[in-house]
Amino acid sequence: MLDNLKEKNMGVVRTVLGPVSTQDLGIVLINESLLSVYPGAELAPEINMDKSEIFDTLKRKLNKFRQQGGKTIVDASGMFHGRDVWLYQSLSKATGIHIIATTGLGPEKLLGGYFVTPQTNPPTPWPAEKFAGLFTKEVVEGVVVPRVERATAAGLVVSIASAEGITNEEKSLFRGSAITARDTGVAVSVQHGADAVADLDLLLAEGVATNRVIIGSIDRIGAVASKAAIEIASRGAYVAFDHIGWGSEDGYVSDIERVKLVVELLEAGLGERVLLSTSAVGVAKGHEAKDLAYDYLLSTFVPLLRKAGVTEKQIHTLLEENPQRVLTVDESAELEIKEFSPTAWKELFASVDH
Amino acid sequence: MLGVKEMGKVNTVLGPVASEDLGITSLHEHIGFGLPGCDLDTQWWKKPDEAFEVTIAKLRRFREHGGKTFVDCTGIGNGRDLEYFQVLSRRTGVHIVAVTGFVAGDSALAYFREKSVEYLTDLFVQEVTVGIAGTSAKAGAIKVGVSRGGKLSELDKRIYRAAARAAVKTGAPIITHLTTDPNTAIEIFKAEGLSLNRVLMGHADVGQDVDEERDSLIANLGGYVGFDTIGYDLDMENPPYWGRYRKDRVDHFMRFLNKGFLDKAVIAADANCCALGWPGLKGHSVNYLFEEFLPDIRKAGVTEEQIEQLLVHTPATFLSLQDPR
Numbered sequence: 001m002l003d004n005l006k007e008k009n010m011g012v013v014r015t016v017l018g019p020v021s022t023q024d025l026g027i028v029l030i031n032e033s034l035l036s037v038y039p040g041a042e043l044a045p046e047i048n049m050d051k052s053e054i055f056d057t058l059k060r061k062l063n064k065f066r067q068q069g070g071k072t073i074v075d076a077s078g079m080f081h082g083r084d085v086w087l088y089q090s091l092s093k094a095t096g097i098h099i100i101a102t103t104g105l106g107p108e109k110l111l112g113g114y115f116v117t118p119q120t121n122p123p124t125p126w127p128a129e130k131f132a133g134l135f136t137k138e139v140v141e142g143v144v145v146p147r148v149e150r151a152t153a154a155g156l157v158v159s160i161a162s163a164e165g166i167t168n169e170e171k172s173l174f175r176g177s178a179i180t181a182r183d184t185g186v187a188v189s190v191q192h193g194a195d196a197v198a199d200l201d202l203l204l205a206e207g208v209a210t211n212r213v214i215i216g217s218i219d220r221i222g223a224v225a226s227k228a229a230i231e232i233a234s235r236g237a238y239v240a241f242d243h244i245g246w247g248s249e250d251g252y253v254s255d256i257e258r259v260k261l262v263v264e265l266l267e268a269g270l271g272e273r274v275l276l277s278t279s280a281v282g283v284a285k286g287h288e289a290k291d292l293a294y295d296y297l298l299s300t301f302v303p304l305l306r307k308a309g310v311t312e313k314q315i316h317t318l319l320e321e322n323p324q325r326v327l328t329v330d331e332s333a334e335l336e337i338k339e340f341s342p343t344a345w346k347e348l349f350a351s352v353d354h
Numbered sequence: 355m356l357g358v359k360e361m362g363k364v365n366t367v368l369g370p371v372a373s374e375d376l377g378i379t380s381l382h383e384h385i386g387f388g389l390p391g392c393d394l395d396t397q398w399w400k401k402p403d404e405a406f407e408v409t410i411a412k413l414r415r416f417r418e419h420g421g422k423t424f425v426d427c428t429g430i431g432n433g434r435d436l437e438y439f440q441v442l443s444r445r446t447g448v449h450i451v452a453v454t455g456f457v458a459g460d461s462a463l464a465y466f467r468e469k470s471v472e473y474l475t476d477l478f479v480q481e482v483t484v485g486i487a488g489t490s491a492k493a494g495a496i497k498v499g500v501s502r503g504g505k506l507s508e509l510d511k512r513i514y515r516a517a518a519r520a521a522v523k524t525g526a527p528i529i530t531h532l533t534t535d536p537n538t539a540i541e542i543f544k545a546e547g548l549s550l551n552r553v554l555m556g557h558a559d560v561g562q563d564v565d566e567e568r569d570s571l572i573a574n575l576g577g578y579v580g581f582d583t584i585g586y587d588l589d590m591e592n593p594p595y596w597g598r599y600r601k602d603r604v605d606h607f608m609r610f611l612n613k614g615f616l617d618k619a620v621i622a623a624d625a626n627c628c629a630l631g632w633p634g635l636k637g638h639s640v641n642y643l644f645e646e647f648l649p650d651i652r653k654a655g656v657t658e659e660q661i662e663q664l665l666v667h668t669p670a671t672f673l674s675l676q677d678p679r
Binding site for chain 1: 388391392393394399402405408430431463481484487501594595596628632634636638639
């Protein structure tokens with residue numbers, strides 16, 4: 001038991017406004033999107049990118065989450081889906097919600113040509129080590145505001161596989177993400193492909209600790225059918241039921257089934273490895289997002305858990321202790337996270353030698 | 355006699371100009387190119403003041419050589435930056451023509467890769483007739499290209515077809531990246547009712563893709579053939595894999611002229627003023643045309659009148675917006 005106590009709720013979490021003590025996080029949504037832009041949509045004439053409207057919508061939604069008792073949200077969409085860390089900093093100040101930005105990429109079909117068809121002969125896609133280099137810098141030196149600066153550290157590395165099955169390029173993304181987690185001490189969270197257990201093995205092969213891994217989309221129909229959650233949690237990794245509110249029309253099990261699965265895990269003594277979230281999108285640009293608000297988990301799903309006999313203590317573990325523990329940066333990692341400095345940008349730009 | 359004098363107007367980033375005002379023009383250049391995603395990698399972040407200075411210096415030297423119009427062939431999402439182009443044009447006096455379209459399917463961003471021919475057509479028409487990225491600057495040409503692998507991908511074909519429709523609708527010309535798989539491209543243009551004299555089939559001089567029968571086929575159908583990677587010489591230090599020995603390129607070009615295709619030939623350097631997501635080729639710029647290539651072809655017998663055709667009359671004819679249909 002001492003080990004668990006030691007692991008629990010000590011240390012800091014990396015938010016967009018800098019390091020925050022773990023115990024200040026409160027209730028956490030660990031897999032959501034704030035601004036989600038389908039890559040390239042921002043360049044399309046029919047897409048309205050009015051930042052004031054985007055801000056207002058997100059502020060309203062985050063305030064509603066806060067009114068329900070929420071305190072922290074993770075923007076789990078990685079580097080290339082409209083992540084806007086300055087917007088998130090302003091939103092965090094305006095709402096009091098802690099926001100955690102993530103690094104990472106995927107799925108492959110959304111990647112830019114720079115990663116998939118580089119200007120080399122042949123156009124060999126990026127290997128895991130290069131992705132690790134990119135992601136690690138986003139943790140240690142800060143997330144990029146493209147060609148402007150590095151802002152504060154990414155608090156989690158997230159990569160996404162194609163739901164129909166992980167591609168070779170996505171395997172490189174996953175392995176790169178695992179290396180970053182191992183070296184920096186932030187956790188790695190993935191949306192698995194078709195085989196959640198195999199994807200876990202892929203990550204662990206890079207030497208990341210099992211308890212620093214989150215396997216997401218564990219509530220997808222296929223993952224539930226293969227009983228992946230119980231196997232993965234038994235091995236010590238986290239399983240994220242991160243599509244709460246989604247159903248069979250989206251490829252996920254229903255909330256009723258989700259409640260049963262959570263109860264099963266609790267009864268098996270694996271409650272400390274379960275995470276809950278909704279994959280809601282605050283503002284979607286260039287794609288259709290599920291109509292789901294950040295308060296759904298607290299207002300709709302938690303009452304279902306209570307009805308199924310889940311205790312307040314267990315709910316506290318699921319909504320607070322677990323995400324807090326996994327988001328806490330492992331201080332024993334090899335690399336040290338640098339604090340943001342407004343003058344650090346000068347080191348990011350090379351001379352032009354033409 | 356050589357210059358075809360059907361003149362009209364051309365869209366530049368500072369508004370339309372008369373085609374007579376284009377002067378010496380390079381039809382395939384870049385202020386800066388990078389594949390989508392490269393901005394996330396600080397490896398390619400350059401000091402903005404130095405990038406500006408270098409770019410201004412290259413455009414100024416282009417002016418000193420008599421250059422007046424610079425066609426930036428960077429498609430949507432590859433570093434095309436209209437407001438920057440506008441400032442560069444104001445500061446140097448060089449007309450900059452921006453393009454709509456994509457360098458190739460695999461250099462387009464996901465949002466556009468998944469769109470229909472109809473959507474892409476509307477997008478290109480919008481950028482030629484209304485403006486680009488919320489500015490009033492209109493595209494002067496439409497860029498298309500062949501993805502890695504040498505054959506037009508399904509996506510490339512969608513983009514080619516949309517470009518052809520937009521070219522018919524707006525009168526803007528098409529510039530291609532690569533000339534491989536020419537028959538597929540030609541069939542699409544034909545099916546959409548676009549005359550090949552509105553198309554510059556570019557990069558015919560790329561080392562591994564040389565096919566002189568193809569060059570003749572295109573020219574005989576009225577298309578323009580681009581010797582437009584000039585200066586990426588294998589003789590230089592660290593050339594890209596698609597480079598060419600300098601002499602081989604000149605010889606290839608001269609054989610094309612000697613077949614009687616002077617008015618179907620285009621010369622350009624495809625140089626980056628300051629590359630965005632790749633090393634570029636050190637020392638290379640649009641000015642290579644004047645400092646190295648023109649002396650080479652003069653030595654090979656090309657006359658001043660022919661050079662004027664290549665750099666002034668052909669680009670003006672090609673870029674002039676045709677009456678929309």
